[in-house]
Amino acid sequence: SxxxxxxxxxxxxxxxxxxxxxxxxxxxxxxxxxxxxxxxxxxxxxxxxVPFTTGTLRTDTVLFTSVTAGVIVIMGALTFFPVLALGPIAEAFQLAKGA
Structure with missing residues (x-):
């Protein structure tokens, strides 16, 4: 700032x-x-x-909660996946370069 x-x-x-x-x-x-x-x-x-109809997405069910939690966990994991996947590859290149 x-x-x-x-x-x-x-x-x-x-x-x-x-x-x-x-x-x-x-x-x-x-x-x-x-x-x-x-x-x-x-x-x-x-x-x-708005009254409930057949097209209403209920947000007070276990299915909605588990799908939302699953999406959050998957998105969080995908945020760190490139680092976790490329870290060992970069280390292998670094070791090969030094040898």
Whole structure:
């Protein structure tokens, strides 16, 4: 957040532009997502309940919970899979290069 070493808080005219543009970027990057999520939550809280039909996806069943948990575990595993798979290959190349 500080952008250290980039002439911040200097009295030069270019530093003024730098200070203003980075402060606006930081404020926008922090507060625009917060406000948008609050607006989304407000919109969802105002929605009227819909009666259950045959096409309704029930979210209070064991099947929904297990499928959601399975997707989360699989996505988490796939995040680390390239490192786990390529680590031994890279080590083999490194050992072959040193020999």
């Amino acid at each position: 500080g952008f250290e070493g980039l002439a911040d808080s200097q009295p030069a005219p270019t530093a003024l532009w730098w200070n203003l543009s980075t402060s606006l970027s930081l404020l926008g990057g922090r507060y625009i997502p917060i406000v948008s999520l609050l607006l989304l939550a407000d919109g969802m809280s105002r929605k009227q309940p």
